[in-house]
Amino acid sequence: MSTTTLIVILLAVLAGSFLKSIGGLGLPLMAVPIISFVADVETAVAVLAFPNLLINVGMAWRTRAHRHEARDLTMLGVTGFVGAVGGTMALIYLPNEPLVGLLVLVVIGYVIKFVLSPDLRVDEATSARWAPGVGLVVGAMQGAIGISGPILGVWIHSFRLSRDATIFSLTLLFSLAGAAQVPTLWLNGELSGRYGATLLSCIPALAIIPVGERLRSRLSSAGFDRFVLVVLASTVTVLALRTFL
Numbered sequence: 001m002s003t004t005t006l007i008v009i010l011l012a013v014l015a016g017s018f019l020k021s022i023g024g025l026g027l028p029l030m031a032v033p034i035i036s037f038v039a040d041v042e043t044a045v046a047v048l049a050f051p052n053l054l055i056n057v058g059m060a061w062r063t064r065a066h067r068h069e070a071r072d073l074t075m076l077g078v079t080g081f082v083g084a085v086g087g088t089m090a091l092i093y094l095p096n097e098p099l100v101g102l103l104v105l106v107v108i109g110y111v112i113k114f115v116l117s118p119d120l121r122v123d124e125a126t127s128a129r130w131a132p133g134v135g136l137v138v139g140a141m142q143g144a145i146g147i148s149g150p151i152l153g154v155w156i157h158s159f160r161l162s163r164d165a166t167i168f169s170l171t172l173l174f175s176l177a178g179a180a181q182v183p184t185l186w187l188n189g190e191l192s193g194r195y196g197a198t199l200l201s202c203i204p205a206l207a208i209i210p211v212g213e214r215l216r217s218r219l220s221s222a223g224f225d226r227f228v229l230v231v232l233a234s235t236v237t238v239l240a241l242r243t244f245l
Contacts, residue, residue, distance in 0.1 A: 021212020024170035029235035051205040053178035069165035083139025084180035
């Protein structure tokens with residue numbers, strides 16, 4: 001791996017981790033498209049897997065006091081773990097364009113719906129009914145293209161939880177998906193030759209968490225909602241442009 005590629009990877013991780021530390025989303029969403037300009041998507045997914053797991057575990061731990069507000073995490077976590085294993089195998093053997101296209105359509109549809117109906121909220125009965133299917137899709141996306149944030153972000157955002165409960169829910173579920181993804185990548189040899197970049201990427205990922213937390217605490221509830229939506233819309237736009245143009 002060249003020095004230029006490594007620098008791009010570290011800068012992409014720093015930018016993505018900054019967004020993630022504020023809204024619970026952003027590391028793979030931002031970093032995969034950026035890294036894919038200097039390396040292939042498989043390299044981006046492999047290099048980001050471990051630092052993404054670490055930052056998710058760290059953020060979930062720091063917001064654990066709000067776990068009582070969370071919803072459907074057990075079901076989403078179990079099905080997400082299963083989906084991540086299957087999705088990681090798809091990364092190795094299948095093209096990722098169809099999944100990227102589906103992801104973009106889902107996020108754009110949700111953003112439009114939320115703008116038209118700002119009070120949109122998924123109730124507990126509905127979320128419990130759909131949780132298994134959502135979990136499988138989230139895990140499959142994480143394993144296949146390294147980006148499950150848009151799907152999970154849309155789903156958890158629709159619950160309209162508090163800021164820290166939203167962060168806890170997102171990062172705990174991403175942690176479980178990552179716990180399935182990292183060993184699967186390792187067993188299939190996808191981390192070979194990429195260990196140095198992976199370990200170096202952990203430094204900016206973890207160092208930026210306190211900065212993002214301070215900024216998050218200054219956002220109003222409405223401001224937090226808008227921030228999450230902007231991150232979702234912006235990053236899938238970049239991903240779509242990189243994938244299809």
